[in-house]
Amino acid sequence: MSEAQEIQIGQEQDAQVRKETGVYAEADLQQCVSDIGIGLSRLSERPGLPWKFTVVDAAAINAFALPGGFIYVTRGILPFLDNEAQLAGVLGHEIGHVTARHSAQQHSRSAGAQIGLVLGSILVPQTRPFAELGQTGLGVLMLKYGRDDELQADGLGVKYATAAGWDPAGIPQMLTTLGRIEEASDNKGVPNWLSTHPAAEDRVRKVQAAGTAAGAGEGAAGGGPATNRDAFLRRLDGVIYGDNTEQGIVRGRSFLHAGLRFSLEFPQGWDVSNGSAQVVVREPQADAFLLLQLVQRPVGRTVEEVALHSMQNAGFQPVEGGRRTINGLDAFVGTYRGRMQDVGVVGARAAHIVHGQNVFLVAGLAPQQLYQREETSFSATIASFRPLTRAEAENIRPNRIDFYTARQGDTWQSIAERPGGIIKATMLAIMNGHAIADQPRSGERLKIVVGG
Numbered sequence: 001m002s003e004a005q006e007i008q009i010g011q012e013q014d015a016q017v018r019k020e021t022g023v024y025a026e027a028d029l030q031q032c033v034s035d036i037g038i039g040l041s042r043l044s045e046r047p048g049l050p051w052k053f054t055v056v057d058a059a060a061i062n063a064f065a066l067p068g069g070f071i072y073v074t075r076g077i078l079p080f081l082d083n084e085a086q087l088a089g090v091l092g093h094e095i096g097h098v099t100a101r102h103s104a105q106q107h108s109r110s111a112g113a114q115i116g117l118v119l120g121s122i123l124v125p126q127t128r129p130f131a132e133l134g135q136t137g138l139g140v141l142m143l144k145y146g147r148d149d150e151l152q153a154d155g156l157g158v159k160y161a162t163a164a165g166w167d168p169a170g171i172p173q174m175l176t177t178l179g180r181i182e183e184a185s186d187n188k189g190v191p192n193w194l195s196t197h198p199a200a201e202d203r204v205r206k207v208q209a210a211g212t213a214a215g216a217g218e219g220a221a222g223g224g225p226a227t228n229r230d231a232f233l234r235r236l237d238g239v240i241y242g243d244n245t246e247q248g249i250v251r252g253r254s255f256l257h258a259g260l261r262f263s264l265e266f267p268q269g270w271d272v273s274n275g276s277a278q279v280v281v282r283e284p285q286a287d288a289f290l291l292l293q294l295v296q297r298p299v300g301r302t303v304e305e306v307a308l309h310s311m312q313n314a315g316f317q318p319v320e321g322g323r324r325t326i327n328g329l330d331a332f333v334g335t336y337r338g339r340m341q342d343v344g345v346v347g348a349r350a351a352h353i354v355h356g357q358n359v360f361l362v363a364g365l366a367p368q369q370l371y372q373r374e375e376t377s378f379s380a381t382i383a384s385f386r387p388l389t390r391a392e393a394e395n396i397r398p399n400r401i402d403f404y405t406a407r408q409g410d411t412w413q414s415i416a417e418r419p420g421g422i423i424k425a426t427m428l429a430i431m432n433g434h435a436i437a438d439q440p441r442s443g444e445r446l447k448i449v450v451g452g
């Protein structure tokens with residue numbers, strides 16, 4: 001591939017990422033990431049590429065590179081970094097993939113994303129609901145490189161970061177944090193950096209060795225290696241954590257969508273994956289799913305026609321059904337039979353609900369032998385779909401990063417349980433660069449997440 005081709009591919013895909021994933025609207029943060037990235041890229045082997053560094057509006061913990069020098073970090077990864085040296089480590093690694101011209105071996109998707117994809121293509125093939133924002137771009141771009149390429153990118157990242165004057169300790173620290181997330185994660189299907197990268201421990205050791213060899217501690221500006229912790233933490237203040245309101249927000253069992261003005265409730269304990277194309281909710285350890293999406297370009301004069309057409313289009317045959325009113329909204333609720341990839345014959349309880357200009361699909365799907373057991377849960381979720389008032393919609397605010405100074409006797413558990421706290425003790429520890437077994441030190445300034 002010539003350099004011109006590389007740049008052209010990068011530019012085309014960059015436009016797609018910006019459109020589908022969205023750019024996080026915080027100018028200061030964008031500027032900070034761009035300044036650090038540009039500084040590193042100038043010291044790389046390919047300083048002449050049109051380097052561009054962007055924070056995308058996605059909750060997933062991720063960073064990725066496109067050919068030609070287009071580099072992205074998600075807003076979701078930022079709270080897990082402790083300082084600018086760690087951010088430089090992430091950016092340096094991604095720059096390394098570009099400068100070494102690593103070609104991606106395959107597109108990779110995590111389990112949840114795969115389920116979403118499969119359901120999406122089966123159920124309503126032409127749909128791209130919940131429009132522009134979300135993780136579609138990320139899903140497509142979850143590039144997987146070979147292990148040797150990853151280690152090489154680590155090494156290049158250390159080299160660039162050290163040359164630019166960043167504390168090289170930031171890179172093993174960052175890898176350690178990401179490794180802890182991997183250990184603690186229950187694989188809910190959020191696509192992230194870890195699912196496409198080798199295990200952290202081994203990389204930490206290699207990177208530490210590379211840091212020592214690169215002359216750790218000198219710093220390009222002569223003032224010693226920089227971390228810029230305070231400046232970085234100031235920029236993190238108020239950053240959105242988790243779903244943005246445009247994508248709809250998960251609060252406990254509820255899904256709330258301010259823009260489209262509705263809410264619904266999922267069964268207790270099910271795992272919710274809020275993607276751009278659909279919300280997929282899965283019963284743990286079972287092949288039972290609930291799916292929420294917009295029916296795009298509905299075909300038919302009545303909701304019944306729209307329902308039968310969209311389900312038939314997806315290969316589902318109606319068993320029975322009828323017109324209903326769900327919390328004041330016109331709907332068609334039916335039982336269907338069809339096939340799902342990797343699951344086989346499934347039963348579906350599906351509601352097509354007219355709300356404003358849109359038709360929503362809320363569907364429960366389960367293998368035939370499970371269907372009877374699940375039907376009550378499916379019907380309860382369908383019945384919970386309701387419009388939000390303007391006041392309710394305006395009250396939906398995303399969760400944000402805030403700070404808290406630890407006091408004597410505080411534990412991760414006690415901080416997590418404070419009023420308004422959103423995330424669990426484990427995530428709090430990891431977000432603040434601690435092993436889960438550690439406890440916060442008295443007087444330590446900690447990142448926390450508060451509800452909107």
Ligand SMILES: [Zn+2]
Binds near residue numbers: 150
């Ligand atoms: Zn990589």
